[in-house]
Structures are given as structure tokens and as C-alpha cells.
Amino acid sequence: MAVKGIMFLFGRRKRRRSSGDNGEYPRIPAERLNDAAVDGDLERVVRQIRGVLGENDDFTIRRFLVFGRYPAAMFFYPNMIDMTTLNSEILKPLMYGPPHAERLPENGEELWDFLLESTLYHSDVRSETLVAKVVSDLLRGQTAVIIEGVAQALLLGTRAIEKRSIDQPATEQVIRGPREGFIELLSTNISLIRYRLQTPDLRVKTMEVGRRSQSKVAICYMHGITNPELVKEITRRLDLIDVDAILDSGYLEQFIEDNQMSPFPQVQYTERPDKVVANLLEGRVALIVDGSPLALVVPTVFSQFYQTVEDYTERFLMMSAIRWARLIALVFSLVFPSLYVAIISFNPELIPTEFAVAVAGGRAGVPFPAIVEVLVIEISMEVLREATIRLPQQVGGALSIVGVLVVGQAAVAAGFASPITVVIIALTTIGSFATPAYNAALALRLLRFPLIVLAGIFGLYGVMIGLILIANHLLSLKSFGVPYLSPLVPGSPQGMKDLFLRGPFWWMSTRPDFLHPSDKTRISDRTVEELKKPPNNVLEPADIENTRKR
Amino acid sequence: MKQAKRITTVQVAAIMTSTIIGVGVLPIPLFAVRGAGSGAPLVTLLGAAVAFVGLFLITRLGMRFPDQSIVQYGEVVIGKWLSWIGSIGVIGFFAILTSLTAREFGEVVITSVLTETPLEVTVIVMLMLAAISTRNDITTFAYIHLFYFPLLLGPALLIVALSLKNADLINLQPIWGNSHEGMLASVLTIASLFQGSFIVTTVIPAMREPRKAMIASVVGLVIAGGMYVMIVAATLGVFGSEETKNLLWPTLELAKATSLPANVLERLDAAFLAVWVTAVFTTLFSSYYLAVKELSKLFRLQDHKLFSFFLLPAVFSMAMVPYNILHMYEIIQNVGRIGLFVTIAYPGLLLVVAILRKKRGEPSEKRSAG
Numbered sequence: 001m002a003v004k005g006i007m008f009l010f011g012r013r014k015r016r017r018s019s020g021d022n023g024e025y026p027r028i029p030a031e032r033l034n035d036a037a038v039d040g041d042l043e044r045v046v047r048q049i050r051g052v053l054g055e056n057d058d059f060t061i062r063r064f065l066v067f068g069r070y071p072a073a074m075f076f077y078p079n080m081i082d083m084t085t086l087n088s089e090i091l092k093p094l095m096y097g098p099p100h101a102e103r104l105p106e107n108g109e110e111l112w113d114f115l116l117e118s119t120l121y122h123s124d125v126r127s128e129t130l131v132a133k134v135v136s137d138l139l140r141g142q143t144a145v146i147i148e149g150v151a152q153a154l155l156l157g158t159r160a161i162e163k164r165s166i167d168q169p170a171t172e173q174v175i176r177g178p179r180e181g182f183i184e185l186l187s188t189n190i191s192l193i194r195y196r197l198q199t200p201d202l203r204v205k206t207m208e209v210g211r212r213s214q215s216k217v218a219i220c221y222m223h224g225i226t227n228p229e230l231v232k233e234i235t236r237r238l239d240l241i242d243v244d245a246i247l248d249s250g251y252l253e254q255f256i257e258d259n260q261m262s263p264f265p266q267v268q269y270t271e272r273p274d275k276v277v278a279n280l281l282e283g284r285v286a287l288i289v290d291g292s293p294l295a296l297v298v299p300t301v302f303s304q305f306y307q308t309v310e311d312y313t314e315r316f317l318m319m320s321a322i323r324w325a326r327l328i329a330l331v332f333s334l335v336f337p338s339l340y341v342a343i344i345s346f347n348p349e350l351i352p353t354e355f356a357v358a359v360a361g362g363r364a365g366v367p368f369p370a371i372v373e374v375l376v377i378e379i380s381m382e383v384l385r386e387a388t389i390r391l392p393q394q395v396g397g398a399l400s401i402v403g404v405l406v407v408g409q410a411a412v413a414a415g416f417a418s419p420i421t422v423v424i425i426a427l428t429t430i431g432s433f434a435t436p437a438y439n440a441a442l443a444l445r446l447l448r449f450p451l452i453v454l455a456g457i458f459g460l461y462g463v464m465i466g467l468i469l470i471a472n473h474l475l476s477l478k479s480f481g482v483p484y485l486s487p488l489v490p491g492s493p494q495g496m497k498d499l500f501l502r503g504p505f506w507w508m509s510t511r512p513d514f515l516h517p518s519d520k521t522r523i524s525d526r527t528v529e530e531l532k533k534p535p536n537n538v539l540e541p542a543d544i545e546n547t548r549k550r
Numbered sequence: 551m552k553q554a555k556r557i558t559t560v561q562v563a564a565i566m567t568s569t570i571i572g573v574g575v576l577p578i579p580l581f582a583v584r585g586a587g588s589g590a591p592l593v594t595l596l597g598a599a600v601a602f603v604g605l606f607l608i609t610r611l612g613m614r615f616p617d618q619s620i621v622q623y624g625e626v627v628i629g630k631w632l633s634w635i636g637s638i639g640v641i642g643f644f645a646i647l648t649s650l651t652a653r654e655f656g657e658v659v660i661t662s663v664l665t666e667t668p669l670e671v672t673v674i675v676m677l678m679l680a681a682i683s684t685r686n687d688i689t690t691f692a693y694i695h696l697f698y699f700p701l702l703l704g705p706a707l708l709i710v711a712l713s714l715k716n717a718d719l720i721n722l723q724p725i726w727g728n729s730h731e732g733m734l735a736s737v738l739t740i741a742s743l744f745q746g747s748f749i750v751t752t753v754i755p756a757m758r759e760p761r762k763a764m765i766a767s768v769v770g771l772v773i774a775g776g777m778y779v780m781i782v783a784a785t786l787g788v789f790g791s792e793e794t795k796n797l798l799w800p801t802l803e804l805a806k807a808t809s810l811p812a813n814v815l816e817r818l819d820a821a822f823l824a825v826w827v828t829a830v831f832t833t834l835f836s837s838y839y840l841a842v843k844e845l846s847k848l849f850r851l852q853d854h855k856l857f858s859f860f861l862l863p864a865v866f867s868m869a870m871v872p873y874n875i876l877h878m879y880e881i882i883q884n885v886g887r888i889g890l891f892v893t894i895a896y897p898g899l900l901l902v903v904a905i906l907r908k909k910r911g912e913p914s915e916k917r918s919a920g
Contacts, residue, residue, distance in 0.1 A: 346663060347820040352813050458667070458675070460824035461659055465679055468831055475693040476686045489693045491560065 036131040040108060042148040046073050048131050053138065067097040067104050070111065072147040075134075080141035082160035089121040090143065090156055108149035115154070124157030136214070161185060166192070169271040171438060174310045181271045186216050186290035192273040193220060197280065201225070209238060209252070209289075213245035216290040217252065220276070226283050227516045230480060234285050234298065249292040256287075256298070258478055263446055265439040266479040268304050269294040275309050283517030299480035299515065303487070303499050305440035306330055311502045320501040325434070327500065332431030334444045334470075337374050338455035338463050340424045344370040346459030358420075365415035371456030373417055377425045378452065380407075382445075385429070486514040506531045559762040561692040562753055564699040565836070566770020569746035571702050571777055572833025573655045575826075577879070578743060578778055579785035579800035585736020587791040589727020591783045597740025598775035602768075604894035605747045609767045611901050612754035615911030616761075620751045620897070621847045623911065627904045636896050637848050640748075643885075643892045644841040645861060647745065648834055649869035650882050652676045655830045657875050662802060663820055673869050677862060680834040684842050684858040688756045691839055698828045705825045706777055709801075709818065710784040712808040717787030728791070742886025743778075747771060748893050749836045752843050798875070838865070 033052065038045055046061065053059045053075075062074040072094070076086065097104060098118050105111040116125065128134050134144050134153045141159030166188070169181030182189045190204055201223040208214045217238060221231050237256045246252055249269060257266040270276060271293050276286045279297045287296040297304075306326045311319040344363070348356050366373055384403040388396045404426070411417045428448070435441035447470060454462035477484035487495020495512050497503035509523040537543070582590035582597075608620070615623035620640060624633030656673035664672065683694065727733070747767065754763050785800045788807060794800045805822040815821060842861060846854035872878035904910070 349817050350815050350820050352816050356816075458672075459663060460820055461663060461672070461827060464824045464827035465675060468679060468828060469682070471697060472683050472686070472690075472694055475697055476690040483693060485693070485697070489697045490558065491696065 033132040033135065037129050038131060038134070038146060038151060038153045040149045040151045042071055042073060042146055045131060045146050045153075049075055049135060049138075049144075052135050059138075062091075064091070064095055066094050066111070066115075066147055068095065069104070070147050070149060072145060074143060074145050075138055076143040076158065077138065077141065080161060081143055081158040085122070085160075086143060086156075086158050090145075090158070093119050093121055094145070108147075108151065111147065112150050112152060120156075122156055122158075126155040126157075127152040128155050129153070139214070163188065172270060172272050172275070172308070172436065174308065174313070176313045177309050178272070178274045180273055182273060182288075182293040182295060184291050184293050186218060186288055189273070189288050189293075189295065190218055190220070193276055193280075193286075196273060196277045197222075202280070205235070207235075207238060209241050209243075210246040211242065211244045213247065215246040217246070218288045218290075220280060220286040220288065222280050222283070225281065225511070225517045225519050226285055227518060230283075230285055230299070230515075233480060234287070238287075246289060247291065249287065249289040249294045249296050252287060252289055253296055256296075258480065262473065262477055263443040264302070264474065264477060264484070265305075265437070265443065266300055266477065266484070268297045268300040268437065269439070270297060271295070272309060278309065278312070281522075282511050283515040299482040300484075301479065301482060301486050301514070302440075302474065302484050305437035306435060307498075307502075308436045316502050316504045323500065323502055326436070329431040329434035330444065333428055333435065333441065334448055335451065335463065335467070336428045336431065337378060337424055337448060338451035338466070339460075340421070341370045341374050341452055342455040342459040342463050345456065359418070362418040362420050366418050367415075369456070370421075371452060373421050374425070374452055375449075377411070377417055377421055378428075378449070381425055381429055482514055487512065555756060555758050556689045557692045557753060557756045558758055559766045561696050562750070562757060562763065562766035563769040563773070565692060565695040565749060565753055566747055566767055567773045567777075568695045568699050568702050568829070568832040569749050569836035570744050570770065570774035570833075571706075571829050572743075572746065573651055573658065573826075573830045574743035574833075575706065575778070575781060575829070576658060576799040576801045578740065579782045579794050580797060581736055581739045581743075582782050583786065583791045583794045583800075585733040586727030586730055588722055588724060588786065589730075589733075590786050590791065590794075591722070591779050592725060592727065593733060593736050594740055594779045594782045595775070596737045598744060598771065598778065600737055600741035600890075601744030601747065601775075602771055604741075604890070604897065605744070605750070605767050605771055606764075607894065607897040607901050608748060608751050609754075609764050611897055611904065612751055613760055613763050614901075614904060616757075617755050617911055619755055619844060619847060620900070621844045623904075623909075624900060626911075627900050627907065627909050634848075636900075637844065639892050639896065641841050641844050641848065643889050644748070644837045644844075645865055646868055646885055647889065648677075648680070648837040648841060649865045650878070650885060651830065651834050651837065652680075652865070653869040653872065653878055654882065655827075655834075656869070657878065658799065658802070658823070661875075662799075663823060670870065674866060676830070676834060677838075677866055677869070679831060680838045681858045681862050683831075683835050684839045685855045688753070688843075691835075692753070692756075694835065695832055698832050701825060701828045702832070703773075703777065705822055706781060709805050709808055709822060710780050712810070712818075713784045713788050713804055716807060717784060718790075719787065721787050721790040722783060738887050738890060739883050740778075742883075742889055744771070744774070745886070745889050745893050746833055746836055749840050752840050 033048060036045075036048055050061065056077075058077055058079055060076055060078050062076075064072055064074065066072045074086075074091070094115070101114075101118060105114040112127075128137065128144075129152055131153075134146075134155065137155050138144055141161065143156045143158045145154040145156065147154075163185045164183055166180050166183055168179050172181075180192060182192065186206075194202060194204075199222075203221055203223045205219045206216050207219070209217050219231065219234060219238070234256065238252075241252075241255045243251070243255070253265075253267045253269065254260065259266060268279075270279075273295075276295050276297065280286055284297050284299065287298070289296075306323065311323060343350055344359065348360075351359070363370075368376070384400070384407075387403075388400050391399055408417075408422050408426075412419050412422055432441045432445050435444070447466075451463060451466045454466040456462075458465065474484055475489060483490060486492060487499055492513055494508075494510060495514055497508050498512070505523060506528045509525070509528055510520045511517045511522050513520070578594065579590060582593045585593045611620065611623065615626070618626075621633070621637040624636050627633070628636070652673045653669075655676060656669050659672045660667055660669050686694070747770070750763065750767055754760050757763060781801055781804075785794060785804050788804060789797065789800060797803050802819055802823070806817060806819040808818055809816065810818065838858075838861075842857045843854050845857050845861070846852075872881050
């Protein structure tokens with residue numbers, strides 16, 4: 001019995017794996033259809049397909065006669081296809097036949113070639129023999145034509161899904177840089193990347209993830225730059241996912257990240273094609289999921305979360321300064337309230353006397369200890385923030401004004417909070433908005449609360465303990481083997497040029513070495529040399545005058 | 551037992567420095583001044599030199615057996631049972647060192663910033679922090695030390711630089727010191743503050759190039775020793791030797807006496823102490839890691855995580871043994887001197903026997919070169 005059970009298990013596993021090798025996953029219709037093939041018996045195939053899909057009222061079977069002679073049936077989901085194309089480019093030629101044909105084909109085989117060679121006005125045509133495959137393609141928005149006496153099904157690419165237009169990325173706006181953002185459709189997103197990287201080295205591999213959703217996932221990387229081991233590992237991790245649906249790239253992220261328990265994101269997401277391209281060129285891999293406007297970029301290091309595309313489009317000096325501002329905002333959003341609590345409750349002697357007196361004056365009427373005050377205001381701020389996201393846009397602005405200005409002012413007037421506290425919380429909140437990556441800001445936002453509690457219990461000592469815990473955690477994190485804090489730790493002088501500063505391009509002539517790219521050079525030495533030479537003053541006024549006189 | 555060879559020479563130097571610089575910075579001017587009055591910087595320098603002997607021996611041993619730590623090559627060199635005694639001694643000593651460091655810092659914290667908090671709480675918090683962190687592997691261990699390295703030097707150098715305003719050169723003279731009676735004891739006490747450098751034995755097996763271990767050790771020791779000498783000199787320069795003798799933690803007093811220009815922060819001691827938590831943490835982390843890691847090697851376990859919390863109650867109860875600060879410093883000085891036997895004499899014995907018996911680990915030069 002037991003042996004039989006094990007055998008059964010093994011047999012099942014084996015079948016799974018063998019089907020996994022083709023990049024296919026066990027499908028519900030496929031299991032029902034087994035290995036049924038299209039063999040020229042029209043009625044049987046119609047019955048089979050109807051058996052699987054017939055219960056859907058949005059599924060259509062259109063019967064007709066090819067050239068008025070051979071019985072045939074056309075299968076499609078009318079809502080997923082472009083009807084005009086179907087009518088004029090497929091159905092019409094199939095029924096009429098080409099006007100230039102001298103004689104029409106006699107038997108099935110001849111008919112097949114005739115259809116492909118001189119009848120259909122459509123480029124995306126494939127043949128298929130397995131009914132199960134036909135069904136899965138139908139579900140994808142293809143149209144299938146099956147003809148009596150022909151042992152193959154015609155699959156026509158007629159998919160036309162409604163899509164929104166490409167517009168500005170909502171979460172990653174820039175002042176200088178492209179204005180395009182990804183949309184939900186995978187094919188459009190890939191085209192957005194491909195027209196920015198017109199090289200055969202851009203490789204796009206697709207696979208299907210999700211037992212029921214069959215979501216298409218595209219793995220994009222640069223052949224010759226990206227470390228091949230990385231691509232292999234990503235494919236392996238994706239292969240292991242057996243879940244019923246992947247509805248967004250966020251689902252995928254949680255299956256491929258290294259540490260699921262960490263509050264810090266180990267995968268970066270972006271809706272900017274130019275950002276994806278820049279990352280591909282650094283040697284990273286991008287994952288795009290059909291139906292999600294957010295591409296994932298791996299491996300990810302912490303410094304990516306405070307860098308923006310704009311850092312590279314503007315002059316390096318200015319952007320380095322702005323990057324510092326962002327870093328300060330990041331630190332603000334994490335430690336500011338806890339530092340405040342620690343200093344007010346334990347070490348007021350640290351701050352200059354005049355200011356300490358002012359703070360004490362502001363807090364005079366407040367009945368709570370600093371930690372309670374800060375926690376209450378912080379939590380109400382979080383509530384307010386959540387409320388503004390959920391509210392319709394027209395009301396949102398009004399609510400934020402009411403929330404921030406009116407409630408804040410009233411709380412101070414009512415003696416519920418001190419003005420300094422409100423200032424601190426406001427700065428913290430603004431700081432967390434200045435972090436370009438929402439998911440990283442979220443992590444820091446969350447970690448602020450334990451820090452406040454620690455500060456309330458142990459003062460500065462507690463804040464340090466908390467920060468050491470966070471830092472140690474960050475140091476132990478890895479994204480696909482890349483230490484999370486690289487290039488800071490382990491130190492890489494070359495990578496540090498793009499860490500706290502954004503070095504000028506001629507300074508960063510190689511790709512980041514922590515990603516171990518196959519091709520290291522980004523800017524050729526010749527260009528760097530040229531840039532360092534004194535400029536050639538073609539329009540130097542004195543020289544021009546001289547030549548004119550002569 | 552194969553370990554991944556991932557740690558670079560720079561990381562080892564950072565590990566050495568951040569391990570050596572710890573809570574010892576606070577009382578070191580006192581220890582030094584007790585020995586030779588105004589000759590305190592000299593005493594510190596001599597202490598570092600004594601510590602270097604031990605470090606030299608242990609690094610030499612480590613380079614001789616580049617794939618093993620002291621627990622493992624001890625068995626090869628002097629046999630299983632004798633080395634067991636030695637290894638237990640080393641592990642026990644570092645467990646005690648961990649507990650004393652935690653206790654000392656706990657005392658500092660409750661004396662100067664958290665006067666209402668019970669000592670047990672501050673000690674257990676510090677020990678928990680170290681215990682949680684020891685659950686990482688040796689690569690992360692190196693990363694952590696490298697990360698905190700600037701935080702260690704920065705504040706101390708700042709304090710030294712700011713105190714120059716109040717310092718008087720006359721306080722440092724005569725350089726040879728006034729009296730030399732207690733000098734030897736002082737030198738040994740200060741040398742014992744460098745005992746953390748023993749961590750190199752755990753690190754060498756994971757080094758990418760064990761041949762460079764000596765350079766890393768020397769650099770680490772020079773940075774840490776230089777720091778100590780500077781701090782002692784600055785304290786002495788500000789307070790003078792007689793005044794320093796009356797201060798329990800002269801360095802902390804130094805931080806109190808200095809203030810940032812432009813009155814940004816009124817006093818620096820609390821901020822200094824807060825940043826100093828990282829320095830204490832790295833020291834504690836290293837000694838705890840050494841104890842845990844070597845214990846797991848003694849029992850031939852692949853994974854050392856088991857012991858990180860297993861040792862915690864023992865270490866904590868040891869930390870609670872001293873009755874008060876004075877008793878604690880007495881114990882620290884005694885344990886420190888006994889520790890010199892463990893960290894200098896035992897490796898010395900191993901090295902001599904290893905040379906006599908011509909034992910050495912399989913050469914790793916070939917592998918790292920090829």
C-alpha cells in the first residue's frame with residue numbers, strides 16, 4: 001500500500017517536472033483534454049472545445065464554409081479581439097477565396113498551404129495540433145479556425161485588449177527626463193524598453209507563472225553585461241513558484257526576495273522604462289509581469305532607494321547636493337521623533353539653554369510625557385495619511401488642510417501637544433515623503449515607532465540600541481548574494497562614486513562592480529581622455545578677428 | 551570544516567581596531583596615570599607594545615594554520631586533552647570578558663545617563679544585542695565591524711580635537727613620568743585592554759588572503775593604540791595627572807568639559823556616550839562571537855547559532871558578580887592580568903611546540919594564488 005502511495009507520488013511529481021521543462025504548467029483545461037489532437041474531424045473538436053469553454057456566454061463559435069465548400073468553425077472571445085480585423089482580414093478572404101486563384105485546392109493538405117500562402121491577409125498565423133494548446137491560446141485572445149479535413153488548427157493573433165494610454169508615471173515624476181510610464185500591457189512595456197535599447201543584446205525571455213492566471217512574466221537582461229549566473233538564478237526562483245495567480249509584480253516580488261521577514265524591500269520596482277533601461281545597463285535584470293505597470297529590478301541595494309533618474313540627467317554637482325538632501329530626509333524620517341523624545345525626557349541638558357527653556361515653556365501645559373505625546377501625534381498622522389490616500393482626489397486636498405493645519409493648530413491651542421512636537425512630526429512626515437521609493441520610505445516609517453518606544457524607555461542609549469539593531473539587520477541582508485549596503489559595505493571605491501555623491505560620468509567609467517557584470521566598461525577611455533583635454537575654442541573672438549583680418 | 555574565504559585584509563584591520571577600542575577608553579587615562587603620572591602616554595604605548603607580543607604570536611599561529619582557529623590547531627599541536635584545557639580557558643576567558651564589558655558599560659550608563667534604570671536592565675539589553683547579532687555568519691560579522699569603524703574614530707577624534715582648546719602642554723611633562731613604582735602593573739592593565747585582538751584567530755580561517763593577516767593585525771593595533779595614546783594625552787593635557795587620578799572615567803569627563811563651537815550642543819557627554827554604544831557593541835560582539843564560535847568548533851558543530859542564547863544566562867550571571875564599581879574594576883584588572891596568560895602565554899606555548907614538532911596547516915598559498 002505504502003509503496004504504491006509513494007510510487008503514485010513519484011509518478012505525479014515526475015509528470016509535473018516534465019511538463020515544467022517546456023515552460024508549461026498543469027492547466028485545468030489541458031488536464032481535461034489530455035492529449036486530444038486536431039485530426040480533421042471538425043465536429044469532434046468543436047465538441048471538445050465547447051466542453052471546456054462552452055459554458056461561457058462570452059465565448060463564440062462561428063461556423064462557416066471555407067470558399068463555400070469546406071465546413072469550418074472559428075472560435076474566439078469577442079471581447080478580447082479586434083473584430084474589424086477578424087472580419088475583413090480573416091473571415092472575408094476565407095469565405096471568398098483569393099480572386100487571382102485559378103483553381104481552388106482539392107484536399108486538406110493542399111488547402112492548408114493554399115490558405116497560408118495566398119488567402120489570409122494576416123501575418124501572425126500559427127498552426128497547432130493539440131486541442132489543449134488551442135484552448136489556452138483562445139483564452140489568451142487568439143482566434144482559432146478549424147477546418148474539416150485539415151489536421152491542424154489555424155491560430156490567428158487577433159488579441160486586442162483595451163489599454164490606457166501611456167502617460168506620466170504617477171509615483172516617479174521628474175522635472176528633466178522622459179515622461180513615459182509603463183502601462184498594464186506587457187507587450188507595450190517591452191516595446192517601451194526595446195525602443196530605448198536598440199541592440200540585439202537586449203534579451204527578453206518570457207515564462208508563465210500562476211496555475212490559473214497564467215500570467216506572462218518577461219525576464220529582460222543585457223546579454224554580455226548581466227552576469228549569466230544571475231539570470232539563471234532568477235529563472236530558477238521563478239520556476240519554483242507554483243501559485244494559483246500572480247495579479248501584480250508585487251506578488252512576484254514576495255516570491256523571489258531573499259528575506260521575507262525583513263521590513264526592507266529587497267526588490268526595487270519602478271514604472272519608468274528609462275529607469276529599467278539604466279538598470280539593465282548596469283547589469284541588473286528586470287522582471288515585467290503582464291497586467292502590472294510596475295517592473296521589478298533585481299538585485300537591489302539600499303542606495304537605489306534614494307537615487308532617482310534625475311540624478312543622472314542634471315549636472316552632477318547639483319544632483320549630489322540634492323542627493324544629500326534626500327539622505328537627510330531619510331534620516332529625519334527614521335530618527336527625528338525618537339531623538340526628540342530621548343532628549344526631552346532624558347537629556348535636556350544637551351540642547352542650548354535658551355532653546356531648552358522655550359521647549360519647556362511649550363510643553364508646560366501638556367499633561368503627557370513626551371513619548372505619549374509623540375506617539376499619539378505620530379499615529380494620528382499615519383491615520384491622516386492613510387485617509388488622504390483612500391479619499392477621492394477632490395476631497396483629499398481639503399482633508400489634508402483640515403487635518404494638518406486645523407487639527408495641528410487646535411491640538412496645540414488645546415494644550416494637547418506642544419508646538420515643538422508638531423514641528424518635529426511635520427518634519428518627519430515631510431522627510432518620509434522626500435524618499436523617492438515608497439516601499440523604502442514605508443519601512444523607515446514603520447521602524448520609527450519601535451525607536452520612539454526605545455527612546456521613551458532608555459533615552460539616547462535606547463535610540464542607539466535600536467539603530468544598531470537596524471544597521472546589523474541591514475548588514476546581514478542580501479539581495480541575490482549582493483550585500484544590501486554595497487557599495488558602502490563591503491567597501492568598493494569604484495561604487496562609492498555613486499553612493500553619497502553622484503560622480504560625473506567620466507569618473508564613473510565602469511559599471512558598478514558589486515553586480516559583477518561581464519562587460520565592465522561603460523565609457524571608453526578615449527572619451528574620458530577627450531573630456532579632460534582643454535576645450536577647443538572655435539569661436540574665440542580674438543582668433544576669429546585675426547582670421548578675418550588676414 | 552571548510553569555510554568560505556571572503557574576508558578582505560581591510561576588513562580584518564577594521565575588525566581589529568573596532569574590537570580593541572571599547573569601553574576601556576573611558577578609564578584608560580586613569581589606569582595610565584596611576585602608573586607613571588605624566589608619563590601616561592608612554593605607559594599606554596608600552597601597554598600596546600606588550601599587547602603586540604600576544605597579537606604577533608596569535609597571528610603567527612593563524613598564518614601557520616590558515617584554515618583553522620586556535621581550538622582546532624591546538625589539538626594538532628599539543629594533543630586533544632591538553633588543548634581542551636587551553637581551549638576551555640580561552641572560551642571561558644572571553645565569556646568572562648564579555649560579561650565584564652557589559653557590566654562596565656552598564657555601570658557607565660546608569661551612572662551618567664539613566665540614573666533611575668536598574669543595572670540589570672542595561673546589562674541585559676547590551677548582552678541581548680550582542681547575542682542577537684552573533685547569530686550572523688562571519689561575513690556579516692566583518693561587515694558589521696567595517697560599518698561601525700568610522701563611528702568609532704569620529705567622535706573620539708572630535709573630542710580630542712575640541713579638547714585641545716583647554717589643553718596645556720605643561721601637564722604632559724615630564725614625558726618620562728614622575729614615579730615609576732606602579733608602572734609595570736599599569737602597563738599590564740593597559741595591555742589587557744587590547745585583549746580583544748585575539749579575535750584574529752577566529753577571523754583568519756575566513757580570510758581571503760591569510761598571508762596578509764600580519765599586516766592587518768599591525769594596522770589594526772596601530773590605529774587602536776594610536777587612538778588610546780591620543781585620548782590619554784588629551785585627557786592628561788586638559789586635567790593634569792593629579793586631577794586625572796581622582797576621576798573614575800576621565801574620558802567621559804573630557805567629553806563633558808568640551809563643547810561644540812557655535813553652541814550647537816550644550817554638552818557632549820550624553821551624545822558621546824550614545825555614539826560610544828557602537829564601540830562597546832563591537833567589542834562585546836567580538837568577544838561574544840569568539841566565545842560562541844570557538845565553543846561550537848570545540849564541539850565540532852557546523853552551526854554556532856545554538857550557543858548564542860545558550861551562553862547568555864551564564865554571561866549575564868557572571869556580569870552580576872561584582873558588588874559595585876570598585877569591586878568590578880578590581881576584578882577587571884585581575885581578570886585582565888590572568889587573561890594575559892591566556893592570550894600571550896598559551897599561544898606562545900602553542901607556537902613553540904608547533905615549531906619544535908614542525909606542525910603546520912596545509913599551505914593555502916597555493917590556493918589563494920591560483
